[in-house]
Amino acid sequence: AQTVTQSQPEMSVQEAETVTLSCTYDTSESDYYLFWYKQPPSRQMILVIRQEAYKQQNATENRFSVNFQKAAKSFSLKISDSQLGDAAMYFCAYRSFGSGYSTLTFGKGTMLLVSP
Amino acid sequence: KAGVTQTPRYLIKTRGQQVTLSCSPISGHRSVSWYQQTPGQGLQFLFEYFSETQRNKGNFPGRFSGRQFSNSRSEMNVSTLELGDSALYLCASSPSTGGDQPQHFGDGTRLSIL
Numbered sequence: 001a002q003t004v005t006q007s008q009p010e011m012s013v014q015e016a017e018t019v020t021l022s023c024t025y026d027t028s029e030s031d032y033y034l035f036w037y038k039q040p041p042s043r044q045m046i047l048v049i050r051q052e053a054y055k056q057q058n059a060t061e062n063r064f065s066v067n068f069q070k071a072a073k074s075f076s077l078k079i080s081d082s083q084l085g086d087a088a089m090y091f092c093a094y095r096s097f098g099s100g101y102s103t104l105t106f107g108k109g110t111m112l113l114v115s116p
Numbered sequence: 117k118a119g120v121t122q123t124p125r126y127l128i129k130t131r132g133q134q135v136t137l138s139c140s141p142i143s144g145h146r147s148v149s150w151y152q153q154t155p156g157q158g159l160q161f162l163f164e165y166f167s168e169t170q171r172n173k174g175n176f177p178g179r180f181s182g183r184q185f186s187n188s189r190s191e192m193n194v195s196t197l198e199l200g201d202s203a204l205y206l207c208a209s210s211p212s213t214g215g216d217q218p219q220h221f222g223d224g225t226r227l228s229i230l
Contacts, residue, residue, distance in 0.1 A: 033216055043204065045221035052216060091159065101172045102147050102213050106159035 002027045002094050006107035013082045014115050021077045021110045023092030031097035034068070034075045035104065040088040051075065087114040118143065120222035122207050128228045134195040137225045141188050141209030148190040149219060150182060153204040165190055166213045202229045
């Protein structure tokens, strides 16, 4: 079974600064997908960014980028130019590639605090 | 396009009762998954439905069950409620199952057991 570990329960950043959230995972599969989801106090889980394991290039979405290290099984999220609206719980998630299932395995989450 | 709709938003029940939660996926989405979110256990997968068939099931007791209708709407039922069932229940939909299909989540149903 796959596991996802987020070792930082809470992180703090000031507006306009950059912060990196860590995620490691354990799997014996060679192909899979990795995701970062954001959950603000409104509770809705919002997809931030996704990465296909077979792609070498790190995914980027505006101010959000990932550092995907397949050999190290590491998938960190970098948020540049942090904004107050980025404050939320961030979850790293894993999905198998060829199982035919949509099941996501989540980490415990990292609470991101953003101060003015 | 309307998002994933979960009803009710809040629910209070007592031990021993049963409850039914509803999820309407995004129009055209045929896969619906359910997750339980608690402070201690985090997000845990309950089950996934596709074309009215349960495709995958998480490690939960038989008190937790679900179904999907022909219009892709899904319901989740929990019988003989226990205090530990207090949680946020999230529903997610995607156009199909597996692959790189991102899941779109609803706002969840907050279930409190007294």
